[in-house]
Amino acid sequence: MFRRRTQSPTEDSPVDDSKPVTTPGKGRPTPKRSEAQGRRRSPVTAPSNRKEAYRLQRDRDKALRARQREGMLRGEERHLPARDRGPVRKFARDWVDSRRLPGQFFLPAVLVIMLLSMVPFPLQIRSVVLLVYTMSLPVVMVLVLVSSFYVAGRVKKEAAEKFPGEDLKGVGFYAAMRSSQIRRLRFPKPVVLPGGAPVPAKR
Template sequence: MLRRRSQTPADSPVPADDPKPQGKGRPTPKRRDAEGRRRQPVTAPRDRKEAYRAMRAKQAAERAKAREGMLRGDERYFPARDRGPVKKFARDWVDSRRLPSQYFLPFSLVILLVTWIPMGDARTQAMIYGYVLTIAWPVMMVAVLGTSIFVAQRVKKQAAEKFPNESVKGVGFYAAMRALQIRKLRFPPPQVLPGGKPVPPKK
């Protein structure tokens, strides 16, 4: 019997101009090898001191970034007590006005200097001391107390009218405490000038 011949030899070469690709020409890499090449080398601290220094540097950078954000008025970096439209309204309300209570600390410093620094003879010094204690200091305290009550009530009322869906709990006290601070020492920094105009950006 005649053996049937195969029409195409098993080891027939592939033509050079064959349009179909014959594989990638390289073995497929394993998954763990590919992931290993994608990973970046991580240098672990050599000792505890180096790890502590790296942690301190990272924390310092984060604090500097947060402070810059607060100076810009970015509420993402504000403490929880300073966030929200109600608190911003209270800050702007206080910062847009010149209030007697904001001069309380400078006035107190002047009083201390007047009572400590000798001025003239003992009789003159006693007279100045008496005027300070019986007139100047009580007048300033009444002005501060009256201003604080006025600010707290006015800010709370206006905030409730402007933000009916927001809680105004504690906003009066918040505004009164801010009104006691020297303007340059207020934090978050004022975003408006006395009169209501926005603070110009720093160059």
């Protein structure tokens, strides 16, 4: 009535226990959950009082301001103020920094002339120095004004050709003001040398 079922070939074949059973793995033991969580968590020391909390907050703010200032000096877009952001303003900065313009020599020239006028030269030499000072100052100012108008017009024209559809409001004045600054005091710092070559990285 009840017949015995025929055993499958797999049940009849003996199992070889001499070979070790291997399973694919990562090549290293799996860390425990507590160990993995411990490595992810960095030790946090809570301030013991309000004074200590204020000190830690000041240190964090100081470090953040230092990073932001370094980023601004390097010209990183996310750290720059609104007036310096955008491809048009960067183009204006690079255009000015890649050229030697009369405006950048205005303040050094005025300072040299003023110092010479205060040196106690003999009367004849002093009168010549004062004459040079009186005549050269307006000439230098005229050169700076002419240079500023030239820079503003050229930068605005080339920016319009290079960035069609971009907002060019104030870019001419922005370039003119930068051209009247001493190169070392410009902000953000120049990233190109006169001639257009990039500024070499500091080692």
